[in-house]
Amino acid sequence: MNFHALHPKTKLTLLLTLYGLSFIYPSWFVYVFTIPVLFLLHLTHNTLKTWSLSLFIVLPYLGMLLLINGILVPPTQEVWFQLYTFTLSPESVQATLTQTKSVVSLVFVLLTLFKHTSRHDLLSSFQSSWIRMMIVLGFLILNTVKEATESLKDLTFIQQTRTSKISFSFLDRLKGLIPLMISILNQQMMMSQQRQLSYALRGFQMNQVNSTYQPVSRFEKGIIIMTFILLIVLLGLEGQSWL
Amino acid sequence: MALITLNNVSITYQGSTNAALKEISCTIHQGRSVLIQSESGHGKTTLGYVLQGVFPSLIQGKMEGSIVYQPDVITQPCRDIGMCFKDPNDHLSMIKDSVYDELAFVCENHGLAPEEISFRVKTIARLCDLNHVLHQEPQSLTMSEKQRLSIGALMCFDVDTLIFDEPMVYFDAYEKKWFLHLVEDLKKQGKTIVLLDHHVEHYDTFIDDVIVLSEGCVVYSGTIQEGWSYMMHSSTSFEVLTRIHSRSGKPVMNLEEALKCIKGEEHV
Numbered sequence: 165m166n167f168h169a170l171h172p173k174t175k176l177t178l179l180l181t182l183y184g185l186s187f188i189y190p191s192w193f194v195y196v197f198t199i200p201v202l203f204l205l206h207l208t209h210n211t212l213k214t215w216s217l218s219l220f221i222v223l224p225y226l227g228m229l230l231l232i233n234g235i236l237v238p239p240t241q242e243v244w245f246q247l248y249t250f251t252l253s254p255e256s257v258q259a260t261l262t263q264t265k266s267v268v269s270l271v272f273v274l275l276t277l278f279k280h281t282s283r284h285d286l287l288s289s290f291q292s293s294w295i296r297m298m299i300v301l302g303f304l305i306l307n308t309v310k311e312a313t314e315s316l317k318d319l320t321f322i323q324q325t326r327t328s329k330i331s332f333s334f335l336d337r338l339k340g341l342i343p344l345m346i347s348i349l350n351q352q353m354m355m356s357q358q359r360q361l362s363y364a365l366r367g368f369q370m371n372q373v374n375s376t377y378q379p380v381s382r383f384e385k386g387i388i389i390m391t392f393i394l395l396i397v398l399l400g401l402e403g404q405s406w407l
Numbered sequence: 408m409a410l411i412t413l414n415n416v417s418i419t420y421q422g423s424t425n426a427a428l429k430e431i432s433c434t435i436h437q438g439r440s441v442l443i444q445s446e447s448g449h450g451k452t453t454l455g456y457v458l459q460g461v462f463p464s465l466i467q468g469k470m471e472g473s474i475v476y477q478p479d480v481i482t483q484p485c486r487d488i489g490m491c492f493k494d495p496n497d498h499l500s501m502i503k504d505s506v507y508d509e510l511a512f513v514c515e516n517h518g519l520a521p522e523e524i525s526f527r528v529k530t531i532a533r534l535c536d537l538n539h540v541l542h543q544e545p546q547s548l549t550m551s552e553k554q555r556l557s558i559g560a561l562m563c564f565d566v567d568t569l570i571f572d573e574p575m576v577y578f579d580a581y582e583k584k585w586f587l588h589l590v591e592d593l594k595k596q597g598k599t600i601v602l603l604d605h606h607v608e609h610y611d612t613f614i615d616d617v618i619v620l621s622e623g624c625v626v627y628s629g630t631i632q633e634g635w636s637y638m639m640h641s642s643t644s645f646e647v648l649t650r651i652h653s654r655s656g657k658p659v660m661n662l663e664e665a666l667k668c669i670k671g672e673e674h675v
Contacts, residue, residue, distance in 0.1 A: 283504045303502040358497040361465050365490055366500070367516035367564065377511045377524035 171380060172281050172289040179273040186269055226264050233259045278302055288376040293369060300368075304359075308352055315348045316341075410437040410480060410568065410599055411458055416472035418453055418462060427453040429623045430472070435568075435616075437480060440590070440600040442610050442631075445620035451603040452493065454620065455570050458601060460484030480567060486517075489561040490570040495577070498557035499545050506537055506556055509545045513564040527563050535559035536585070550577040558586070568599040575609065583609065 170178070231250065239253035246252070278286075283303060290296055323340075363369075411434070418428040428450050435441055435458065445451050456462055461484075462470045481487040492498050503509045510531055514524040532538050535555045540548055545556060554577045561569060571590075575583050591613050594600055602610055607617075617634035619627040627634055 283502055284508050287502070300502050307501045355497070357466075358492070358494075359501065361461060362492065362498050363500065364461070364465050364485055365459065366513040366560065367486060368500075370486065370516055373518055374515050375518045375520065375524065376515055377521045377528065379521070 172277075172286045175277055175281060179277055183269055183273045187266070222264065222268055225267070226260065229263050230256065230260045233257075233263075274302055275306075278306055284376075284378070285380045288378070288380050291373060296374070297369070304356075308356075311355070312348050312352055315351060316344060319344050319348070408437045408477060409434045409475075410477045411435040412475040413457065414473045414475070416457055416470065416474065418457060418471075419469045420453075421467040421469075423468075427468075427623055428457065431457075431623075431625055432472075433618050433625055433628045435599065435601060437477065437599055438594075438597050439615040440594050440602070440610075440613055441616045441618060442607065442614045443601065443603045443618045443620065444605060444607055446605055450620045450623040451605075452572055453623075454618075455490060455572050455601070455603050458484075458570060459488050459490050487566055488568040488570060489564065489566040491557050491561045491572060491574055493572040493576065495550060495553035495557045498560065499553065501546070503545060505542050506545055506548070507532070507541045509556060510537075510559055510563050513560055517564055527565075531559040531563050534562070534589070551579065551582055554578065555582070558589075567597075568601070569593065570601040570603065572603045573605075574602070575604070575606075587613075 230252075233256040234250040234252055237253070237256040237259050239251050239255055242254060244252045244254075286299055287296060290299065413431050413433050416428060416431045417426050419426045431454065443451050443454055456466060457470075457474065460474065460476070462468060465485075476482075476484060500509060500512050503512060507528055510528045511524050514527055519527070532541055535558060537552070537555060537559060540552055545553065548556060554574065558571075558574065575586055578586060587609065590600055590602070590610075594613055602614070604610070611631065614631045616629065617627065617631050618625060619634065
């Protein structure tokens with residue numbers, strides 16, 4: 165089975181079902197969510213390296229959540245580390261990991277959908293205006309990240325050509341990135357305003373019903389088959405005590 | 408017939424104290440080609456946005472005065488008037504995988520039939536010389552290809568009024584020639600063309616009217632013939648003046664000749 169060959173609606177159902185299952189059976193997270201998705205990805209593109217690298221983006225988010233939970237979640241038994249109101253305890257770590265998992269899983273689901281589905285197919289599959297809007301939003305967010313990364317690379321290169329000092333210290337480089345990020349953010353905001361104008365002038369969301377030059381020809385009934393297979397797998401797993 | 412009439416329109420962008428346009432009054436006539444000329448930063452693009460009717464609904468700012476559209480021709484300015492931006496990157500939707508999809512975007516938004524979309528996209532791709540990049544990602548194109556793509560995307564939905572904001576910035580000599588032929592053809596079809604540019608000399612063969620802006624004010628609005636004379640005598644732009652003079656057969660004008668021109672002692 166090739167993940168690419170599925171109808172976009174089928175892919176969305178499959179991924180959201182897996183995401184939902186990760187909440188229903190938290191201890192099965194690794195089995196019912198990560199492995200099948202990674203397996204599907206492996207079948208289509210060799211992008212595992214990219215995905216694993218992108219997980220590094222989670223680290224600042226993880227740190228921020230740990231800080232908040234360290235202050236807000238009270239320890240019940242053991243305290244590993246304490247600094248004023250911040251306490252590092254098994255409870256705060258557990259809360260951080262649960263929250264991170266839920267967000268990371270959702271981002272992972274959406275990224276998988278957007279990376280493995282043609283934009284045309286995805287937009288053509290959904291006629292509802294708000295779903296289309298959400299999809300467009302998803303694509304634009306992905307593009308913004310891509311554009312911002314490219315701008316950052318360009319700016320860094322320009323700085324290097326202007327013989328700015330390049331420090332190998334991580335903290336120094338981080339400090340150097342902050343002013344660049346502000347200018348990139350500003351640039352992205354201006355571009356988004358211009359893009360909003362461009363969309364309006366090209367009639368985006370002007371009509372209730374959009375047309376398409378080529379309807380998605382993939383097997384839409386796959387959505388039923390996929391749900392059926394998932395149910396069978398689930399029922400089978402339900403009987404396995406070793407899970 | 409007056410297509411768009413501006414009555415004392417002033418525009419101040421949000422967060423700015425200076426008005427970008429100051430009490431502009433002018434008329435765009437149907438079926439005519441109009442050049443809005445000014446130096447950079449003197450209000451060409453803002454005037455283009457005003458004509459397009461995006462103030463203040465899509466661009467935040469304060470607008471005074473009124474715009475009157477010919478009700479038989481323009482009912483929804485955003486839909487009935489097409490505008491091609493100066494930077495072609497701003498025109499890309501960024502949600503399409505190929506040039507083909509990008510061209511089809513506007514037709515899909517207006518709910519055209521699949522056969523009609525395919526026909527229009529293929530025709531426009533051939534017209535804009537985009538056939539060889541039809542299945543490439545729009546972001547991967549060169550700037551001139553992106554500019555042709557944005558012009559093509561504008562033409563895919565057949566509007567009667569077209570605004571081009573500095574359309575030839577990224578074009579080489581061959582592409583400039585192509586664009587000028589295209590605009591001439593559009594004019595022959597009866598479309599209203601508004602060109603925003605500081606280069607006057609490119610368009611002098613087919614432009615009917617000229618609106619000259621300086622620091623957000625209209626300093627001249629009238630026919631091209633009167634415009635040449637006006638610009639020469641008022642020395643609105645020395646650069647323009649030089650070019651006008653060079654059209655008379657003298658390739659380069661020196662300072663003495665230019666001063667004579669400004670004083671009206673020498674007529675081209």
